[in-house]
Amino acid sequence: MAPSSAEVDYWDIERMSGVGTIARLKNGEILEAKDGMSSSFNVRAFHRGAWAYGSTSEEFKVQGILERVKKSALRLSKLVPSAYGLGRFRPAAKRYETPMRIPPDEIPVEDKIGRLRELVRGAGQIADTDISYADSSVEVSLRTSEGFEASQRIARCGFSLTCIARGGDRIERMFQSERKTGGWEIMESVRPDYALECARRARALLSAEQAPAGEMTVLMDPLLVGTFAHEAIGHMAEADHITNRDSVLEGKIGERIGSELVTIVEDKTLPGGYGTAGFDRDGAAPERTVVVDKGVLRSYLHSRNSAGKMDSVSTGNCRGLFNNVRMSNTLVEGGSSTLEEMVKETKEGVYLIGSSGGTAMTSDGYFNFSALEGFLIRNGELGARVRDVALLGNALKTLLSIDLVGKEVRAEAGMCGKGGEWVPVGSGGPHVRARAVVGGAGK
Amino acid sequence: MIKGLPDAEALAKRAAKSSGGEAEVFCELGRGISASAESGAFSDISEEEKSGFGVRIVLRGRAGFSFGNDVSKFDAVVAQAVALSKFGTILPRLPGGAEKYARVPGAFDKKIDALEGRDLLGRLKGMVDEMRTLRDVGVRPTWAGIEATTSREAVANSLGAYMEFSYTEIGGGAYASCGEGSTGFEGKESRKNDLDFESFGRIAADRAVEGRNPQKIEGVKAARILLEPQAVSGLLSNTLLPAIDGENVLHANSRLAGKIGRKVFAANLDITDDGLLKGGLGSFPGDSEGVPCAKTQVVSKGILKSFLYDWETAMQAKAKPTGNGFRGFSGRPSISPTNIVIGRGSAKRDDMLSEGGLFLVHWLSGTHTTNPFSGEFSVEMKNSFLVGKDGGKTPVKYGLIVGNIFDVLADEVVVARDCVEKAKSFVTGPVMLRADVVA
Incomplete structure (x- = not known):
């Protein structure tokens, strides 16, 4: 493609083409099986603080779109009150491929479906099963006006499983997932009783009590801690919220914002992490960014754009089609306690397990999450099982209240929909004890 | 036939012939433009296009599906769909071909279709300027954005069904903040170029001012709650809609x-x-x-x-x-x-409010965390107020609304007959219901 004559500070072209298989089985019967292939071209132009974007799925239109977005960026730059340039970044290697042992496209569709049926066979005796499998292989190439060129192939594979149990007028569900960057080996490593455990948890919820309500001590499991790290802290540390002045972490670099037991990292290099890649939308190399170090806020998460605005350096967090600051894999680091010790040291509270998602407002710092199930804790022992329990709190207050951190760290895949654009992410941590408001229907 | 779309009818016939089964082809061409402003300053402008086609083949009573966006590879996509039909869902046949379609007037607005990114900037400035009119009382524009889209779609099958449709949509929203912890939002969408974007800025700013100095509420209380249309949509989208979805019903x-x-x-x-x-x-x-x-x-x-x-x-x-x-x-x-x-709205919104003794909630956060099967929800109130018996409004710092949608909608529910809005998939006035508030 011939370079353009229009003068902007920066432009780039990203080409994405993907193939993949999706299959969904309900009680072992196929609800959906599809293959597909698609491609898109995403073009950006930047000039003195103004961005313009364009995308198309037809290659012959790319040059025309590039010319138009350059003109749009030039026009918009005249309306931007304070000009700035793009921030510094560490360019990525020329080529990256997700490490994998067995490419999913070498597995026939019938074998994929056979494996899914095998996984849910036992569970189907005690609950309805709904299993959704997806593998994808996306080839991405990036070329910029600064002469940077790189390409990567990102492969993801795995499944999510929902088990549904009925009893009387009650319907309860349990959800588990096993999704990573990698190949079919992820499916081969799933333990045989994986679905059975999910089904048993769903059935057990039929006799679970309603959760209590009010402010109390909560023991969060690694997956809920991951949701907390991502939603409540990670989003607030995204530098676009800082430059936009709608984050409670504005101006707090170097300040203590949490318990000294807490360290939170954003790790673009995590092996198998759902958000792991060879470079971000800017072409920045992946890195492990320490966001909170022993309770002290150390870094925001940056794209080149936010780094330019704040005279900082990109942390490799520009993801999505255009220019969003996004997380990759966000983790709370492990501490020194075992789960048994943490339960034993809790006089009264609730142990919350699993996450059905959550949300947080960066501007006021309040979050709310829902756990999949929980157990009451009385005098250092686990008591009755509780269901549908939500958690509400102020992120910084909760972070400061953490007084026990577990040893073992686990992470889970998820999708983050910031700005209406969904990107794959990972999140996790160890067990953590804190104070928060629990919103159950039990009094 | 819609200009720019592949000939879905011809493709469906071609797919049926090569597969030996029934074939359906869905074609889509979408165009969107958007512009946004951060902290009151223009930040970006965007144009997007997407196009592609999906193919469904019914062979020996099972359906196979595949898709692509390069029509020159159409036959390969059909071959994939045929191969997958072996493992596909049971489907005896596709819809028949003698369907009559009603007209949907006003769905396509040429003015929206003709908009370019730069045309959005004046509207965006209007929203931001309205938020700035309250800067003296501490209002700050946080974010404002506008998006306009045109969609062109056609579906055809080898039994003779054919439908094509083009529609436009424009929408926008404004966020304003005021003091610590008070954010106001307003936004709407329409298929016609009839939105008053400046009013979004004004309403967002007013709500941010109203929410200043929020008070903490404590404990758990059964309460009457008046949900504004955006909040109704948020709650019911994740509780009621899964319950009336035929697939969930089919599987009990x-x-x-x-x-x-x-x-x-x-x-x-x-x-x-x-x-x-x-x-x-x-x-x-x-x-x-x-x-x-x-x-x-x-x-x-x-x-x-x-x-x-x-x-x-x-x-x-x-x-x-x-x-x-x-x-x-x-x-x-x-x-x-x-x-x-x-x-079946029976009351006026202001009459319900003037009775007092209730929470007024503009929108809800965390609605996607509700349990779509049991109907149990625990969602956070945002832009919410405790309305006293004297009609005085006190902003609420934070709180959760907790309940089970099947119990809540079976209990006392009052739908306002005025102030009806289009909010995502819903068309509704404010709704008053009873649930627990936890803080």
Whole structure:
């Protein structure tokens, strides 16, 4: 493609083409099986603080779109009150491929479906099963006006499983997932009783009590801690919220914002992490960014754009089609306690397990999450099982209240929909004890 | 035939011939432009196009699906769909070809279709300027954005069904902050170029001012809660809609399964899915399988009348398809509401407010965390107020609304007959209900 004559500070072209298989089985019967292939071209132009974007799925239109977005960026730059340039970044290697042992496209569709049926066979005796499998292989190439060129192939594979149990007028569900960057080996490593455990948890919820309500001590499991790290802290540390002045972490670099037991990292290099890649939308190399170090806020998460605005350096967090600051894999680091010790040291509270998602407002710092199930804790022992329990709190207050951190760290895949654009992410941590408001229907 | 779209009819015939089965082709061409401002300053402008096609082949009673966006590879996509039909869902046949479609006037606005990115900047400036008029009392524009889209779609099958439809949409929103912890939001969408963007800025700023100095509420209390339309949409999208989805009903994953003809909700509650609603954001002549859209009474005077179905689920459930099978080119059709109209409003919003003793909630956060099967929810109130008996409003710092949607809607529910808004898939006035508030 011939370079353009229009003068902007920066432009780039990203080409994405993907193939993949999706299959969904309900009680072992196929609800959906599809293959597909698609491609898109995403073009950006930047000039003195103004961005313009364009995308198309037809290659012959790319040059025309590039010319138009350059003109749009030039026009918009005249309306931007304070000009700035793009921030510094560490360019990525020329080529990256997700490490994998067995490419999913070498597995026939019938074998994929056979494996899914095998996984849910036992569970189907005690609950309805709904299993959704997806593998994808996306080839991405990036070329910029600064002469940077790189390409990567990102492969993801795995499944999510929902088990549904009925009893009387009650319907309860349990959800588990096993999704990573990698190949079919992820499916081969799933333990045989994986679905059975999910089904048993769903059935057990039929006799679970309603959760209590009010402010109390909560023991969060690694997956809920991951949701907390991502939603409540990670989003607030995204530098676009800082430059936009709608984050409670504005101006707090170097300040203590949490318990000294807490360290939170954003790790673009995590092996198998759902958000792991060879470079971000800017072409920045992946890195492990320490966001909170022993309770002290150390870094925001940056794209080149936010780094330019704040005279900082990109942390490799520009993801999505255009220019969003996004997380990759966000983790709370492990501490020194075992789960048994943490339960034993809790006089009264609730142990919350699993996450059905959550949300947080960066501007006021309040979050709310829902756990999949929980157990009451009385005098250092686990008591009755509780269901549908939500958690509400102020992120910084909760972070400061953490007084026990577990040893073992686990992470889970998820999708983050910031700005209406969904990107794959990972999140996790160890067990953590804190104070928060629990919103159950039990009094 | 719509300019720019592949000839879906010819492709469907070609796919049927090469596969030996029934074939359906769905083609889509979408264009969107947007612009946004951060902290009151223009930040970006964007144009996007997407196009592609999905192919469904029914062979030996099973359906296979595949998709692509390069028509020169159409035959390879068909071959994939044929191969996958061996493992596909049971589907005896595709919709027939003698369908008549109603007209949906006002769905396409040439003025929206002709907009360019730069045309949005004046509207954006209007929103930001309105927020700035209250800067003296501490209001700050946080974010403002506008998006305009044009969609062109056609679906054809080898049995002769053919439908094409073009529609536009424009929408925008403004966020303003005031002091610590007070954020105001307002936003709307329309298929016509008739939105007053400046008013979004003004309302967002007013709400931010109203929310200053929020007070903490403590403990748990059963309360009357007046949900504004955006909050109604947020709560019901994740609790009621899964329960009337024909696929969940088919698999007995809805608490409403098996209850057609029974009283399930309060007697003053009507719920209708109206795919032909004039001016509705979800109005179409037919769904993306070519089944004509219709007005489906879901609940009448609290009595359950119908569920929503796409073609495939209706065939399996031996039910009548309701024209609710929608998709993009890369997905198989699935059940989606058109315009959910909440009706039988009996009171005026201001009369309900003037009674006092209730919480007023503009929107809810965390609605996606509700349990779609049990109906239990625990969602955070935002832009919310405690309205006293004297009508005085105190901003609430934070709180959760907790309950079970099936119990809540069976209890006392009052739908306002005024202040009706289009909020995502819903067309509703404010709704008052009873639930627990936890803080």
